[in-house]
Amino acid sequence: MELIKNQIQFCDRILDRTTVYEESTDAIVPDSFPDIAHIVYAAGNTVIKDESPQTDRILVSGTVRTTILYQPEGEDALRELNVPLSFAHIEEGKGITADSPCFVSCRVVGVDARAVNSRKISVTARMCCEANAYAPRELEITQDVDSSELPLELRYEEVSVPLLRTAAVRDFTVLEDLETPVTGDTRLIHTRCDLNANEVRAMRGKAVIKGDARLHTLLLEGDGLRTTEHTVPFTQILDCEGLSEDQAVTVRFAVRNIDSELHEGGILSIGVGSCALLTVTQEQTVRTIADLYQTTHPLEVQSRTAHLIAMEPLGELHADTGDTVQIGMHPVRVIDSYATCYAIAQEDPRTLRMTAAANMLVQQEDGRAYGVSRTVSLPVSLPQPMEGGTAQGLTLSVSATPSSDDSLNLRVHVDGKLYHRTDYALNDITQLEVGAPEQDTRDAVTLVLRYVDGAEALWDIAKHYHTTARAIRSANDMPSDAAEVSSRMLLIPICEK
Numbered sequence: 400m401e402l403i404k405n406q407i408q409f410c411d412r413i414l415d416r417t418t419v420y421e422e423s424t425d426a427i428v429p430d431s432f433p434d435i436a437h438i439v440y441a442a443g444n445t446v447i448k449d450e451s452p453q454t455d456r457i458l459v460s461g462t463v464r465t466t467i468l469y470q471p472e473g474e475d476a477l478r479e480l481n482v483p484l485s486f487a488h489i490e491e492g493k494g495i496t497a498d499s500p501c502f503v504s505c506r507v508v509g510v511d512a513r514a515v516n517s518r519k520i521s522v523t524a525r526m527c528c529e530a531n532a533y534a535p536r537e538l539e540i541t542q543d544v545d546s547s548e549l550p551l552e553l554r555y556e557e558v559s560v561p562l563l564r565t566a567a568v569r570d571f572t573v574l575e576d577l578e579t580p581v582t583g584d585t586r587l588i589h590t591r592c593d594l595n596a597n598e599v600r601a602m603r604g605k606a607v608i609k610g611d612a613r614l615h616t617l618l619l620e621g622d623g624l625r626t627t628e629h630t631v632p633f634t635q636i637l638d639c640e641g642l643s644e645d646q647a648v649t650v651r652f653a654v655r656n657i658d659s660e661l662h663e664g665g666i667l668s669i670g671v672g673s674c675a676l677l678t679v680t681q682e683q684t685v686r687t688i689a690d691l692y693q694t695t696h697p698l699e700v701q702s703r704t705a706h707l708i709a710m711e712p713l714g715e716l717h718a719d720t721g722d723t724v725q726i727g728m729h730p731v732r733v734i735d736s737y738a739t740c741y742a743i744a745q746e747d748p749r750t751l752r753m754t755a756a757a758n759m760l761v762q763q764e765d766g767r768a769y770g771v772s773r774t775v776s777l778p779v780s781l782p783q784p785m786e787g788g789t790a791q792g793l794t795l796s797v798s799a800t801p802s803s804d805d806s807l808n809l810r811v812h813v814d815g816k817l818y819h820r821t822d823y824a825l826n827d828i829t830q831l832e833v834g835a836p837e838q839d840t841r842d843a844v845t846l847v848l849r850y851v852d853g854a855e856a857l858w859d860i861a862k863h864y865h866t867t868a869r870a871i872r873s874a875n876d877m878p879s880d881a882a883e884v885s886s887r888m889l890l891i892p893i894c895e896k
Contacts, residue, residue, distance in 0.1 A: 400551075400831050403543040407685065409562040409573050412710065413491030413499075414457070414532035419508065419741050423523040425515070426482045433471035437456045440468040440534065440624075440760055441512035442589045442617070442769040443484075443524050447655040447672075450503045455494070457532060460487040461656075463524040466589050468619075469514045470767070475622055477768075479588060482512075482522050490530040500566045502676040504529040504653035508756040509772045509859055525756065527741040529653075533566035540705055541828040542686045549693060549833060552867055554858055556689040560823050561711040564646075565679040569637040570655075572750050573612045577629050579726035580665060581618065585675040585874045587661040588617040588624070588828040591737060592671050594652035595814070601639075601646045608635045608650055614669060616659070617735055617760075624760065624768055626735050631669065639677050649712050649816065651676040651792040661867060680712055687825050690858070694865045694894040697834040704825045704875050714788050720753070720777040721810040728805050730761035734768060736799040738775070738811060743793070745746065748784040753777045757809060759799050787820040845876075847891040854885035 428435060443465035450459045467480040473873055488505075495501070508525040514523050573594075596610040614629040642648065658670040685707070692698060735758075742754040759771045781788060793815035802808045847864060857868040872881055874890045 400833065401545040401547065401833060402541045402828060403545060404539050404540040405686070407535055407538040407540060407562070407683065407707070410533050410564060410566045411536040412531060412563065413494040413534050414490065414530055415491055416530050417741065418488070418490065418528045419525065419704070420488065420524050420528070421523055422484045422486045423521065424482065424484050425519060425521050426480070428480065428518045431697065432480070433474055433826070435514045435520065436470045436472040438469050438512045438520070439468065439477060439768050441510040441522070441683060442466055442758070443507040443510045444590070444657050445505045445507055445526070446789050446870065447503070447505055450501060452495050452497055452499045452501045452532065454496065455491060457490045457492065457495060457503065457530055458487065459490065459503055459505060461505070462486070463507060463526070464611065465510050465512070465522055465524060467520065467522065468588065472517065473585060477514070477619060477622070479518070479586065479619070482520070484524050486520065486526070488528055490528065492532050494534050495532045500533045500568050502531045502568050502651065502653065502674065506739055508741055508755055509758055512887040527739060538705060540825055541688060544688070544691070544828070544831060547694065552692050552861070553688055554690045554692070555686055556826070557684055557686045557814065558823060559682050559684050560707055560710045561680050562683050562707070562783065563678060563710065564681050565639065565640045565641060565677065567677045568674055569795045570672070571637065573631060573633045573669070573673060575631045575669050577631070577667040577669065578665060579627060579667050581661065582620060583663065584621060585661065586619045587659060587667070588619050590616040590657050590659040592654050592657050593792070594654065594673055596652070599648045599650050601642050601644050601648050603644060604638065604640060604642055606637050606642060606650070607649050608637065608675065610673055615737070616667070616749045624734050626678045629667070635675070637675060637677065642679065642807045646679050646681065649680070651816070664803060685825065688828050689826060692862050693833065694867065695836055699832040699834060700828060701830040702826055702828050705825045707823040707825065709821050709823060713785070713788070713819050713822065716782070716813065716815040717815045718813045719810065720779055720781045721808065722775050722777055723802055724757060724807045724809050725805055726759070726761070726771045726807055727772070727805050728761070730801045731764050733759060733799045733801065733807065734762055735760040736797045738797045740793045740795060743790055744790050746778065749781050749789070751779040751790060751874045753779050753782065755795060757797065759807060775809065777811060783819070785819055789818050789820060789847045790815045791818060792816050821878065845893050847893060848888065849891055850888050851884050852886065853885045854883050856879070856883045857881065860884070860889070860891065864891050864893060866892055870894070
């Protein structure tokens with residue numbers, strides 16, 4: 400008998416890992432700069448220069464551009480230092496090749512700057528690297544048996560599996576000149592950027608993305624610090640091989656580098672180097688053989704359990720959470736606040752637990768500014784109960800207000816995409832052989848009368864008595880779709896051997 404195989408083609412995520420690590424360096428204050436009294440603020444952005452897939456690994460390298468604000472000795476005006484940190488990071492993943500689509504998001508979680516002495520600082524950047532890699536896969540599974548020579552009784556199972564069909568990574572850049580109402584002595588200290596997709600539409604071989612870049616800048620005006628926010632809309636048409644107009648596309652963004660410069664006249668020039676991960680998930684009905692037998696011959700069946708791991712997109716996540724953060728000082732104003740998520744896991748069917756680094760720039764009663772960093776663990780409510788749920792591509796919008804003498808009320812709005820991870824275990828027949836006819840020990844019995852007490856499947860009854868469910872239904876005037884019987888007398892016709 401010939402096993403009829405089904406070839407299931409899909410895209411497998413062979414690497415899905417988030418790593419938090421640190422890079423450090425020491426820097427000498429330039430001779431033209433005054434001595435350090437104390438560090439006020441430190442922040443940074445990554446500049447990804449390379450993210451090359453290699454055999455069984457991804458090499459990520461680049462630079463962290465850190466900005467250090469410090470109070471000089473004997474001066475009121477703040478001074479700014481820019482300290483670069485080079486980094487090289489390896490994420491290992493079995494099956495990665497030079498042609499694997501790889502998506503890497505590398506973000507600065509926080510920067511710690513400490514004055515070793517008045518002319519030397521030690522800078523540590525804490526970084527979060529999210530790495531995904533994909534590979535084409537093919538699963539061969541038995542969906543039927545050619546039993547023309549000897550009829551078989553076959554029981555099928557069908558399951559609809561959301562399979563990842565496409566994973567493509569494309570680079571793009573957002574450029575804009577923005578008019579800002581700033582004075583001539585204003586200096587740009589730091590810029591953050593989050594990318595958001597408002598609409599994603601599939602065309603033949605292309606994805607059209609309409610979104611916006613949300614920019615947050617920290618400015619130094621004279622002796623004071625303030626922040627501004629800007630939204631830059633963009634439209635990108637990205638190649639995606641094999642994409643058709645009826646397919647739904649999901650997109651995730653990663654910022655590779657931010658170039659920002661404040662010109663005379665208040666013109667803010669922005670360049671955001673970005674990459675987009677385009678994924679397409681489609682439902683496929685997979686049929687397998689759950690059970691089989693022959694009424695007159697024994698069967699020798701070998702099988703295995705084949706696994707299909709599916710990450711089904713469940714839509715958008717929008718949630719609010721928060722906490723009270725002890726900071727050990729009495730702030731009168733929060734100048735800036737932001738947070739970066741670097742770990743998330745499901746806590747219960749209705750809640751995800753998020754770990755994030757919260758960074759606040761506060762002002763005390765004496766007018767001095769101080770940077771504060773804290774690790775927070777926050778609950779995130781799910782829109783509906785689920786098992787195996789997770790979230791990706793999270794962006795956090797933070798507001799912080801003074802609470803008591805030494806704490807802040809932290810409110811966090813969470814945006815992201817929800818996914819459900821399901822392991823589909825499929826029964827796969829790998830070998831089938833028909834044995835010699837069994838010896839007839841029933842003394843020409845052709846009909847069995849049996850009372851079925853509890854509910855019992857017709858398939859199980861028919862298999863036990865070496866007959867067919869069709870024969871039982873016919874003998875008992877049962878509907879053609881009847882699958883079980885309970886609390887009745889049953890006539891069971893026996894097939895001749």
